[in-house]
Amino acid sequence: MFSFLKSRPVFWASVTGTTVGFAFFIKDLMQGEKFVNPIRAEDKVVIVTGSNTGIGKETVRELASRGATIYMACRDMQKCEEARDEIVLETHNKRIYCRKCDLASMDSVRKFVESFKKEQVKLDILINNAGVMRCPRSLTKDGFEMQLGVNHMGHFLLTNLLLDLLKKSAPSRIVTVSSLAHTRGEINIADLNSDKSYDPGRAYNQSKLANILFTRELAKRLEGTGVSANALHPGVVDTELFRHMGFFNSFFANLFFKPLFWPFIKSAKNGAQTTLYAALDPELVSVSGKYFSDCNLKDVAPAALDDAQAKWLWAVSEKWTKLNN
Numbered sequence: 514m515f516s517f518l519k520s521r522p523v524f525w526a527s528v529t530g531t532t533v534g535f536a537f538f539i540k541d542l543m544q545g546e547k548f549v550n551p552i553r554a555e556d557k558v559v560i561v562t563g564s565n566t567g568i569g570k571e572t573v574r575e576l577a578s579r580g581a582t583i584y585m586a587c588r589d590m591q592k593c594e595e596a597r598d599e600i601v602l603e604t605h606n607k608r609i610y611c612r613k614c615d616l617a618s619m620d621s622v623r624k625f626v627e628s629f630k631k632e633q634v635k636l637d638i639l640i641n642n643a644g645v646m647r648c649p650r651s652l653t654k655d656g657f658e659m660q661l662g663v664n665h666m667g668h669f670l671l672t673n674l675l676l677d678l679l680k681k682s683a684p685s686r687i688v689t690v691s692s693l694a695h696t697r698g699e700i701n702i703a704d705l706n707s708d709k710s711y712d713p714g715r716a717y718n719q720s721k722l723a724n725i726l727f728t729r730e731l732a733k734r735l736e737g738t739g740v741s742a743n744a745l746h747p748g749v750v751d752t753e754l755f756r757h758m759g760f761f762n763s764f765f766a767n768l769f770f771k772p773l774f775w776p777f778i779k780s781a782k783n784g785a786q787t788t789l790y791a792a793l794d795p796e797l798v799s800v801s802g803k804y805f806s807d808c809n810l811k812d813v814a815p816a817a818l819d820d821a822q823a824k825w826l827w828a829v830s831e832k833w834t835k836l837n838n
């Protein structure tokens with residue numbers, strides 16, 4: 514019956530066809546749950562940080578197609594304007610605005626909030642999406658280790674400065690994009706800023722754990738206000754996040770590694786689905802302090818349930834960002 518496979522070209526064509534077909538099948542499987550609720554967002558004012566590329570940009574695209582008014586809070590204005598133009602052209606939603614917000618500068622965060630409050634009297638959804646991963650050691654303008662500074666401290670200050678508006682706009686939501694990397698995270702109480710020793714992976718994991726500790730403590734503080742705070746893991750997504758990881762951008766990785774892992778990686782559009790779910794799903798209106806992945810509730814690592822550590826981190830973040838000054 515399979516005698517035609519005795520011909521070498523036919524055999525290899527058959528093996529290649531089956532492998533490619535299987536790879537596409539796995540790829541499709543790995544794209545995760547989609548947020549399929551067609552809910553519109555014409556009445557929503559939304560801020561998305563780090564939205565000129567990757568998951569943030571796809572989040573803006575989807576929210577724009579649902580009619581929301583969106584502020585793209587970015588550090589690179591040229592990239593932001595280019596992304597905005599593309600999305601406006603595609604969705605015909607002109608209520609998308611680019612505003613400078615460098616999370617590596619507390620001064621820039623404060624200026625962003627000040628100008629936002631002059632433009633808008635409400636804020637329905639804040640999406641803390643921006644992130645930097647495994648960069649060489651460097652410091653933010655305020656002297657914070659870059660990953661802790663951008664991923665946690667910048668979002669800590671931004672969120673807190675916007676709380677009055679979020680409360681006024683309740684029911685409103687705060688969505689923070691964390692990562693599964695939090696499960697490998699540890700809050701280094703003795704050296705939070707990695708001043709004594711720096712490991713890029715450990716600093717990233719710590720910052721993503723900080724995202725969840727912050728979210729859970731924030732949710733407690735917001736009880737009864739109608740403002741929810743949730744965190745999420747978007748999946749392993751094909752974005753620019755890996756830009757600092759030399760190996761991923763090497764010739765060898767492009768030739769062998771990436772094709773091998775291609776089936777297991779989500780597109781940025783699919784990586785944005787859990788963010789959209791947390792931001793828009795009507796069933797989550799009173800769900801707070803939780804963590805999602807693939808548009809479903811997920812458990813966090815034991816370290817993320819440490820309430821004493823969450824309180825400690827809050828107190829340190831308040832002091833370092835000079836929140837109350």
Ligand SMILES: NC(=O)c1ccc[n+]([C@@H]2O[C@H](COP(=O)([O-])OP(=O)(O)OC[C@H]3O[C@@H](n4cnc5c(N)ncnc54)[C@H](OP(=O)(O)O)[C@@H]3O)[C@@H](O)[C@H]2O)c1
Pocket residue numbers: 562563564565566567568569586587588589592614615616617618642643644645646663690691692693746747748749750751752753754755
């Ligand atoms: N991709 C994944 O597999 C994955 C997995 C788990 C979690 N995540 C999380 O998903 C979020 C989005 O990342 P992504 O995958 O979409 O990566 P990305 O394509 O690199 O996007 C990151 C965004 O953050 C912005 N950003 C970096 N530093 C900033 C700063 N100082 N101020 C303001 N914005 C800044 C970047 O702006 P520039 O372009 O100007 O640098 C970019 O727009 C991150 O929080 C990341 O930790 C991603």
